[in-house]
Amino acid sequence: MPVPIDSAVPAATERAVIEPPPYPASHARFGRHAIPARAGIGLRQPHIDQVLLEAPDVGWLEIHSENYLAPGGPRLRALELVRRDYPLSCHGVGLSLGSAEGLDRDHLARLKALFDRIEPGLISEHVSWSVAEGVYLNDLLPLPYTEEALAILCRNIDHAQSVFGRQMLIENPSSYVAFAHSEMPEWEFMAEAARRTGCALLLDVNNIHVSAHNHAFDADAYVAALPLDRVEEVHVAGHFVRTFLDVRGEARTILIDDHGAQVDQAVWDLFTRVLARLGPVPTLMEWDTNVPDLPVLLAEAAIADRLLARQAAVPARPVPGVPDVPVPDVQEVMR
Amino acid sequence: MTEKAAPGTRGTPPLADLQARFKRGLLTGDIVDATALILGGAVEPNDRFEIYRNNTRASLAQALATTYPVIQRLVGEEFFRFAARQYIQIHPPMVPQLLAYGGEMSTFLAHFPPAQSVPYLPDMARLEWARTQSYFAPDAEPVAAGRLAAVPAQDLSAVQFGLGPSVRLVGSAHPVFRIWNAHQGSEAPSFKGLSGPDYTLIFRTGSHVRVEAIGLGLFAFLTALDQGLTLAEAAQTAVEADTGFDLQGGLTTALARGLFATLTPPAP
């Protein structure tokens, strides 16, 4: 997914964010681990004023950290207001954990300052890269799954976790290419990175579905192979289908992870099967391109909440080797 | 699992090499070295790589269009996209934050041959970039008017003011403020027959960035204060630039808008 654009300066005629009361010295209302096992939504610029004014019933919010790394201004001020009413998760899109050249120390310091300021309940980044030779390519680019890349990823995660002084979550990517010289499947790469660095996992169910289609692997086998006890957050999102003609002129499809639509039924189904193994878990509805009105986003989150509530009534976290618990009927929940 | 080769041997490129090849492919379109590493399957490696290339180019062009909306309206979407693609190759982002991307647009346009027929574009880019910088600038408490009143009369002329972090001054030989202003509505702008110069003050109040036209005298006055000159020296500079400069009016304008972040009386 290209990193969404969120850098517009609002026109002076737009409605002002509510001016804040004086800030207390520290915002300690929500500590770590405070993200509830409910549905959250990605907080995007067009919705911030409305969230502040209407305080919709949503379990938590996730921001893209890079949109708040300015030294000040209205955007940070609005975030500090939002933070009083909602648990917040900081999701990074620019750290480039997979870069062979290592992490940008200035960027780490800016992120650390943001985390100190708003004390997010969770912090996460992607198993991908976006920086090469100092240039930021504004996309979450795929890694080859090699021992060398794994060692680089782990070194970078260790570096970031030591600067932040806390555990990170790493998210499985969506991708359109795979490398001929990869030495292990993606799930093994993810699991091994978590094992070596002690980081947790952010399981993006849409990304698994997208990559499974694009690289012809079995999404359920992927989930089954992961250490699910390390999963602390799940993402769901929309994607679209692009058609290419192969050399024989036959139509072939690639799923494009644009976070620009409602969640596909197949992704809700996979989410339901994941929940059956995982139990209730903080679940984020991501929507980044063609961002709709807030109620549309909240309606998607409500679907996730209903599935989560249903799962809460079912025993979770199966012991390895024990058959899975029955999968609830997702169609029924959505009616 | 396949046997593991040490990086760089037996056709396995080190990760740094792979990333350099991808970067070159994404920015320049020279994709052969990158696609050689990609598995095909149902869809060709070139088609797969192009998805990333389109993502990178389209999203960076979109980021530039977001920061430079008036430039885009002035030159049209097609020309803007063309210029953005050149810009991205020459000035790719060096900081992983889109809100910091695009600061070289004015310099780029000044040297971009296809843009030479519109001489005010570089100054318009300075104005639009100043607006973004003002929006994301650090917060600062403005100096209240009462602070100046408390300075003993004999010290007034040697007082120094520091401009707030969100304050930007854009001077241009072209009528860039009026052209910018004409593009703030949704209706087709009319700015024929305008001529320069324009002096523009940009600053933030509350959540909003304000853009105002000011006179040459006030522009010279604020610029001089920003350079560390004293009140008397800045007033002198302003009068030399514009004999009609009104010090009392200029100070009132500046204090009412909260343009000053510091007031430093002379050392005793």
Ligand SMILES: [Fe+2]
């Ligand atoms: Fe995600």
